[in-house]
Amino acid sequence: MTITTRFAPSPTGYLHVGGARTALFSWLYARKYGGQFILRIEDTDLERSTQESVNAILEGMAWLGLDYDLGPFYQTHHFDRYKEIIQQLIAQGDAYYCYCSKDELEQLRTEQMANKEKPRYNGKCRDANIVELDREPVIRFKNPVDGVVTIPDLVKGDIVVANKELDDLIIARGDGTPTYNLTVVVDDMDMKVTHVIRGDDHINNTPRQMNILNALGANLPKYAHLPMILGADGARLSKRHGAVSVMQFRDEGYLPEALLNYLVRLGWSHGDQEIFSLDEIVEYFELADVNVSASTFNMEKLLWLNHHYIMNAEPEHVARHLSWHMGQLGLDLATGPALVDVVKIQRERSKTLVEMAAASVYFYKEFESYDEKAVKKNFTAGTEHVLSSLHERLIAVTDWNAESIHDVIVNLAESMTLNMGKVAQPLRVAVCGCAVSPAIDITVELLGQEKTLARLERAISYIKTLN
Numbered sequence: 004m005t006i007t008t009r010f011a012p013s014p015t016g017y018l019h020v021g022g023a024r025t026a027l028f029s030w031l032y033a034r035k036y037g038g039q040f041i042l043r044i045e046d047t048d049l050e051r052s053t054q055e056s057v058n059a060i061l062e063g064m065a066w067l068g069l070d071y072d073l074g075p076f077y078q079t080h081h082f083d084r085y086k087e088i089i090q091q092l093i094a095q096g097d098a099y100y101c102y103c104s105k106d107e108l109e110q111l112r113t114e115q116m117a118n119k120e121k122p123r124y125n126g127k128c129r130d131a132n133i134v135e136l137d138r139e140p141v142i143r144f145k146n147p148v149d150g151v152v153t154i155p156d157l158v159k160g161d162i163v164v165a166n167k168e169l170d171d172l173i174i175a176r177g178d179g180t181p182t183y184n185l186t187v188v189v190d191d192m193d194m195k196v197t198h199v200i201r202g203d204d205h206i207n208n209t210p211r212q213m214n215i216l217n218a219l220g221a222n223l224p225k226y227a228h229l230p231m232i233l234g235a236d237g238a239r240l241s242k243r244h245g246a247v248s249v250m251q252f253r254d255e256g257y258l259p260e261a262l263l264n265y266l267v268r269l270g271w272s273h274g275d276q277e278i279f280s281l282d283e284i285v286e287y288f289e290l291a292d293v294n295v296s297a298s299t300f301n302m303e304k305l306l307w308l309n310h311h312y313i314m315n316a317e318p319e320h321v322a323r324h325l326s327w328h329m330g331q332l333g334l335d336l337a338t339g340p341a342l343v344d345v346v347k348i349q350r351e352r353s354k355t356l357v358e359m360a361a362a363s364v365y366f367y368k369e370f371e372s373y374d375e376k377a378v379k380k381n382f383t384a385g386t387e388h389v390l391s392s393l394h395e396r397l398i399a400v401t402d403w404n405a406e407s408i409h410d411v412i413v414n415l416a417e418s419m420t421l422n423m424g425k426v427a428q429p430l431r432v433a434v435c436g437c438a439v440s441p442a443i444d445i446t447v448e449l450l451g452q453e454k455t456l457a458r459l460e461r462a463i464s465y466i467k468t469l470n
């Protein structure tokens with residue numbers, strides 16, 4: 004039997020981290036067991052589904068590197084098949100037309116609530132065999148009345164639900180369109196899904212779906228319901244807790260492997276190991292190790308992981324992601340050093356790629372103004388002389404590298420009986436516009452001789468305006 008899992012998002016918004024975690028766990032399970040992972044877009048709610056949202060899901064999956072073996076399938080392409088199954092259920096006596104009006108159902112609901120009963124359909128049309136042609140009927144599934152359904156849940160253990168708790172579910176609306184529980188069942192059956200891994204907000208649907216599968220004589224998949232993700236305040240994770248869309252994490256400067264590593268640990272553990280390569284995750288992952296209770300999203304930890312990956316991933320890989328951020332800032336990378344060299348000198352001080360990009364602008368573009376504090380502290384009487392002497396010496400350097408630049412700084416400081424910082428700091432402000440940068444000799448090397456000299460000239464003229 005080929006293990007087959009699926010991720011089945013409804014395209015009614017962006018790809019949320021909760022959805023991404025569901026996708027990741029489904030993907031992992033298929034990868035671990037050499038199975039198949041399917042992407043299925045559940046777009047039957049025509050009013051709420053948008054192409055923009057489909058694109059956001061595909062973009063998020065691609066950015067995370069969650070590749071699928073089959074799909075994307077679109078449920079709107081399967082309407083004929085759903086109709087066929089609905090007719091089959093009617094023909095075999097497992098579904099029926101229900102003519103109860105909205106008003107009748109509303110009244111029933113009000114009565115049940117007043118009697119402190121759980122609101123549910125009373126089965127009025129179940130055995131009535133009404134054929135009333137002037138009103139569009141819905142179609143309901145004839146749920147078994149006796150017995151129990153046992154969900155073999157791989158995370159939560161067996162969950163037992165009595166059939167008398169379940170009423171007859173609508174499987175087709177008045178206009179003939181199928182409802183969620185029917186479409187999921189048909190596709191899971193047709194796609195031979197062996198493991199349904201999804202959020203535990205679907206637990207209530209599962210016994211109903213199992214009953215329909217049974218009526219169709221289909222094999223039942225195994226289920227794994229994943230606990231919710233909460234914000235730091237204990238409420239369900241939402242926009243007001245900060246970034247929740249996968250692409251927003253990209254925009255805020257996270258590497259996909261940091262988010263994946265974070266998401267896998269959110270509700271799953273392997274001893275107390277925190278950092279996993281993808282291969283390790285695939286090797287160690289087991290649904291049985293998924294936590295039963297909800298997990299809390301911790302931005303600090305994600306940031307820590309991001310810094311780890313920025314520091315330890317191949318610089319070429321980080322540079323590929325950084326180049327997107329540099330593009331967002333409108334920088335032309337052809338006008339400065341190789342980005343991979345920038346990554347190597349910036350990564351220690353950058354927790355996100357947004358920080359790294361912002362701190363690297365001066366390599367590719369003239370900064371607009373000097374940082375005021377840096378100027379106050381470092382452009383003082385005598386600085387003009389230091390910078391012109393530096394200019395004189397740097398212009399003469401024929402082998403432009405960190406070592407020769409370092410020598411120029413040290414020698415100048417000695418000859419002027421200044422400590423090194425009195426030379427290096429004004430130089431830094433002159434070339435970067437601010438008082439913070441990686442080691443000055445490497446920064447200046449990467450910036451290049453021509454730009455360095457031009458910026459020294461600019462600083463010298465600027466200092467003149469201060470007096």
Ligand code: GLU
Pocket residue numbers: 010011012013045187200201202205
């Ligand atoms: N389309 C459903 C959702 O986005 C998921 C259905 C399922 O996984 O069974 O919540």
